[in-house]
Amino acid sequence: MRPAADQILRIPLAPLLAAQGLGVRRRANTLPEPPGARQGQAGKGAPLRLLIVGDSSAAGVGARSQDAALSGQVVKNLAEGFDVSWKLIGESSITTTGMLKRLATVPPSAFDVAITALGVNDVTRASSRAKWVKRQSELAEVLSSKFAVQTIVASGLPPMGAYPELPQPLRWVLGAHAKRLDDALADLAATHRQLTHLPLNLPFEPRYQASDGYHPSEEAYAIWAAMFADHIRAQLHLS
Template identity: 40%
Template sequence: MPEPDGPRHGVTGDGAAMRLLVLGDSSAAGVGVAHQRDALTGQLVARLSERSRVNWQLVAVSGATTGWALKRLRAADLGQFDLSVISLGVNDVKNGVPQAIWARNTREILRTLVERHGLRRIYHSAFPPVGRFPLLPEPLRRILGQRTERFDAALREIVQGQPEARFLSLEMDHLDERHMAEDGFHPGAAIYESWAERVERALASEPLGEIETPRAAS
């Protein structure tokens, strides 16, 4: 499915400054809706900008793996950020990337975000419950679901090893054909809304505080 129309960076809202990076794969890119305002980034920025001046950037592409994301972070001068939301790993699972390589890449992504891009808080989204996706045929759904569960358990441990990172559980109560995209694999607008709300609640429970001047990259 195509990635949605709409901007991938901007400055929105009033209040304390916040620099946001959304990093990841097709779900981070918003595949499943027609416009970015209905995707994860658009809905999250709309929520955060009610209290903050959000300088935001979306770095995501369909098919992205942890290997792609790590190369992108190392090659691009993205600047400094305070808050990041990550959606990565499903394509590693789908493409047969060994778990050890995925884990190494994930640790390095978290480290690079902190040391090079100044991240104060990183929310790494949990793996989606692929084993419950309604339109995936069997036995593919079962096989991918089992592998996803193993990666998800490992992700929890990896995130615990990075002080700035948090594991973001996804409360996906809308896993039916009405709320998912046509392909039965990507989120629809209701799921993106729930995802953005989950980030907002997590941030509210552990605020960053008022952001001062950007920190220099290490």
């Protein structure tokens, strides 16, 4: 496959991209992971065991507490119809490779559904499409074998080319690569028995962005959580 324009221009633009990336990384790492429970039980109804894995967005960076972050809002949404037993494994700056290593240290347990929020750090580290697909396939295998997950919902990558705080040409390069990896994830999910792809279409108004201009705000987490919950309900209905 012939390299795309952004891949070709990475080489001559490397010094500028590196400098811009360093500045963005410093801003993106200013907010901590919020306090709060990372496992628990909530709601009444049919039992649902939920595992949440991912990077800083899964860990809730940008929210004041886990209750207002992705995990808390997904659980709150699903608890309206399910008895949800849940666990969060999230870590800032982690890649899919890093998450595989992290999960290797977690004792085996059983979950019905897993949601994943990974990819931004794979994009910023210029993970190739082939490596990304391989690692995502390995992640799905670990979730299904070690954690008995029957339904895996992988969040799509955000449209990084629309991030207002990313300077050009870094925004263009990361945006093109994020779309490339997201398309690959959707293709993988289309042929996988347990993996589904949830397109991520969050608005980019200021109120949907955290103070660093990089992570979601609590309002954005609420929208994202509702998207996950609706997708999970649809998948369980079809299964």
